[in-house]
Amino acid sequence: MSELVIDALSIDSLIFGFKKTELDVLLVQHGEGISKGKWALPGGWIKYSESIDDSANRILKDLTGVSNIYLEQLKAFGSVSRYPNKRVITIAFYALVKPENYILQPGFTAADAQWFKISEVPELPYDHKAILDHGLRYLKHKVRHEPIGFNLIPKKFTLLQLQELYEAILEQKLDKPNFRRKIMKMDFLELCDEKQTAVSHRAASLFRFDKKKYKMLKEKGITFEL
Amino acid sequence: MSELVIDALSIDSLIFGFKKTELDVLLVQHGEGISKGKWALPGGWIKYSESIDDSANRILKDLTGVSNIYLEQLKAFGSVSRYPNKRVITIAFYALVKPENYILQPGFTAADAQWFKISEVPELPYDHKAILDHGLRYLKHKVRHEPIGFNLIPKKFTLLQLQELYEAILEQKLDKPNFRRKIMKMDFLELCDEKQTAVSHRAASLFRFDKKKYKMLKEKGITFEL
DNA sequence: ATAACTTATAGTACATTTGACTAGAAGTAG
DNA sequence: CTACTTCTAGTCAAATGTACTATAAGTTAT
Numbered sequence A, B: 001m002s003e004l005v006i007d008a009l010s011i012d013s014l015i016f017g018f019k020k021t022e023l024d025v026l027l028v029q030h031g032e033g034i035s036k037g038k039w040a041l042p043g044g045w046i047k048y049s050e051s052i053d054d055s056a057n058r059i060l061k062d063l064t065g066v067s068n069i070y071l072e073q074l075k076a077f078g079s080v081s082r083y084p085n086k087r088v089i090t091i092a093f094y095a096l097v098k099p100e101n102y103i104l105q106p107g108f109t110a111a112d113a114q115w116f117k118i119s120e121v122p123e124l125p126y127d128h129k130a131i132l133d134h135g136l137r138y139l140k141h142k143v144r145h146e147p148i149g150f151n152l153i154p155k156k157f158t159l160l161q162l163q164e165l166y167e168a169i170l171e172q173k174l175d176k177p178n179f180r181r182k183i184m185k186m187d188f189l190e191l192c193d194e195k196q197t198a199v200s201h202r203a204a205s206l207f208r209f210d211k212k213k214y215k216m217l218k219e220k221g222i223t224f225e226l
Numbered sequence C: 001a002t003a004a005c006t007t008a009t010a011g012t013a014c015a016t017t018t019g020a021c022t023a024g025a026a027g028t029a030g
Numbered sequence D: 001c002t003a004c005t006t007c008t009a010g011t012c013a014a015a016t017g018t019a020c021t022a023t024a025a026g027t028t029a030t
Helices: A052-064 A128-145 A159-170 A176-186 A211-219 B052-064 B128-145 B159-170 B176-186 B211-219
Strands: A005-019 A022-030 A043-047 A071-077 A089-096 A110-117 A189-195 A205-209 B005-019 B022-030 B043-047 B071-077 B089-096 B110-117 B189-195 B205-209
Touching (some): A005 A128, A052 A071, B005 B052, B005 B128, B052 B071, B159 B176, B159 B205
Parallel strands (some): A005 A089, B005 B089
Antiparallel strands (some): A022 A110, B005 B022, B189 B205
């Protein structure tokens, strides 16, 4: 297997997580190279011997230790001067993960890897800020048309947790009874016979996202819209 | 200006047109190289000295002679064996044009350039069929959420022309009075005081898409949905 | 000239969905 | 038992979508 990389082509990934009521993004601190010490999007070089999807998966895996559920190509960024001293086009990917499932392990070339709240992201090198902004805009759109939000919260969740996720991503308040009704009518949530625990008020029911049911509905032409 | 190309990176463009009631795509016939004689998507190499958007525009211009209104990056395609003998990743773009505005002029390396009805596209080399399928799926989605269809029909058009465009792209019949009402209520069509000519029945009013009005509505948060 | 035909355009009636809001149920804490 | 919190069900008017019908405005054939 060739380890040779295509030197004009990299991948940078936006890895989003969600904790409580805030959207997070995963950054790594460069341990070497021109931008040593700076926080940046996790990225790497594409090898001659792997597809770009494999490449994105490998880089993601190197960072989180686990291969992920939802990884998608966003867009290529290729202005002439985006990278110093060298012409590098990068393909941006994004993934949605549950932070609690992963123990962050900085790889060889990274000094550290940490989750940052979207509102507290430090200055980023190259055009990484533009990539992040593009990703957030895309996420905001995508989350309303496809049930991808479930990748950010635990398998079993309450309707309020789901609502708070949407409120965080869309940056707007939603009406509780109406949100509830809308989601329930779509009919792809399965009620677990379990309730929330350790809360000092009436416990909410836990639900899980039923992928099979959703797939069936989608084939029938019923689409997720929020 | 450096004419050097990045040899692992190309661009392939989907250029869609619309005639009467059928969606068309622009193909070029290779005049040299391994796939000589074959029809394929118009494509070329990215130069070190140009951004990928500039590159896409240059290639499109080389083929149609005119710089275009609506050109967007679709996705990168990069499976290891998509191109013979060499590792080439391609970035796919797409554009929507009015075929009647252009006189097709095959460039240096192309033997011919022609519009093909979507249903009559010949066998395509490499992964171009996959790119086309992806583009069609994307177009079908996009056309329902943004008023891009107007790039495919003449400046002045009748509501039936517009409806037929949507029917062709979405591959489904629409109800005339309802389509009409929905479009009109969005309030970005301007009535020209002109009517259809040379038809053997009552002439329909001609409309034009009012970009400024649409922009204003969009800023107000009103979105196009069909 | 008039009847038959074609397409444009307006309107109607009913079902469904949305948005704002009310109200009771279920559970906790003092 | 009472006060408090959140969950969950429901109401109602307004807006929208769907499937039609009806009429208008022309063209063509007789």
